[in-house]
Amino acid sequence: MSVWSATVTRSEDGAIVVGGYDVRDLAGKFGTPLYVIDEVDMRARVSAFRDHFTAAFGRHGAKCDVFYASKSFLSSRVARWMLDEDVNMDVASGGELEIALRGGMPAERLALHGNNKSDAEMQRALEVGVGRIVLDSLDEIAVLDAIAGELGAVAPVMVRVTTGVHAGGHEYIATAHEDQKFGLSLATGAALEALRRVHAAEHLELQGIHTHIGSQILSIEAFRESAERMLRLRATFAAETGVEMPEVDLGGGYAIAYTPDAEALEARTAAFEIADAVADALAEAGGSWPRFSIEPGRAISGPAGMTLYRVGVVKRVELDEGGTRTYVAVDGGMSDNMRPITYGADYTAALAARESSAEPALSRVVGKHCESGDIVVRSVDLPSDVARGDLLAVPATGAYGRVMSNNYNALLRPAVVSVRDGEATLHVRRDTLEDLLSWDVAPDA
Structure with a gap:
């Protein structure tokens, strides 16, 4: 390769x-040293993910958005490229947020991540109108609700779920096992409790659920299992509250080749196999199709x-x-x-x-x-x-x-x-x- x-x-x-x-x-x-980006290559990778996931989910009458994971590489010019290519972006800090805005990315097309967002970062996100804030802990729910109340705003939020699916290479980049800092556990009930609290909060609007299971993933089975667990959680919450969450973010982690003998997960293969796996999982869990999203940062910028x-x-x-x-x-x-x-x-x-x-x-x-x-x-x-x-x-x-x-x-x-x-x-x-x-x-x- x-x-x-x-x-x-x-x-x-x-x-x-x-x-x-x-x-x-x-x-x-x-x-030297010098980092060199092949603009034609990077734009082609963005458009491939956008087009293949649109087509794959479109076969099922569903929508799938691409969010470029800016943590992989970000400059204001790259933010402008993402806007040109009609994809969204996620940011994981106040600094990344400002660079994305500087590049002209509309705030409503941004998602703010982070396991320890500061009050200032959450306030800034609300002030500029970030499209979704991904909540990572029970504590954060009350904090963001209070900040939104002080601003007279309603915060659009997603809840990050730790599904327990183990995927990726090195343990530092596998992010869905229980014993780590990200997300709210599905197995212990913390994720469902978080959804209940967001639903009850006066100044929060529940958009959906988010997960990220790791990086350098080659197996579609990991995404299949993660989607099944996420959609069962969505169905459980709907049965309890009567509210069917409109969005599910499946994260990213698609493997790229760093050496000639390494494998990569090709965008078209990932798109159609993941879409079909999601369709099977939804048929089992029940409910209408939510809007899905993915976050292929490394797979766009790395190669x-x-x-x-x-x-x-x-x-x-x-x-x-x-x-x-x-x-x-x-x-x-x-x-x-x-x-x-x-x-x-x-x-x-x-x-x-x-x-x-x-x-x-x-x-x-x-x-x-x-x-x-x-x-x-x-x-x-x-x-x-x-x-x-x-x-x-x-x-x-x-x-x-x-x-x-x-x-x-x-x-x-x-x-x-x-x-x-x-x-x-x-x-x-x-x-x-x-x-x-x-x-x-x-x-x-």
């Missing part, structure tokens, strides 16, 4: 070209991005089991991609600015931080003549790269640019030394 975005090609002399832009020119203009690095030190190390490994150190690392050290995530890499006929060498791409776990790519065959000054490209870094970046060792966070038709557009500028020093409060002279 190709891990490179749709417009990636090689020039006659072997350099990677993305969006019609030679990566050598990108590195020269914007520096559309790559990171460019400049090679520094190249070191060959003798292995205990025999043979050698080449350590290729680049000018970034865990400050621009936290996923390998956090989740043990795998990536691949390629020589980006030239071709090579040298024999491949077992290599490990590492960063420049003071951690032995500062690994960008754990194992990849690179040309044995890779040397200081070469450019390396790491694909599939469009999600959870820049948004999780940091200034460890006082490194400067990279810029983000998008490319299309030979033009490059800056989304987020690179940190400067002036930025770094401005955050530091100097001692008195």
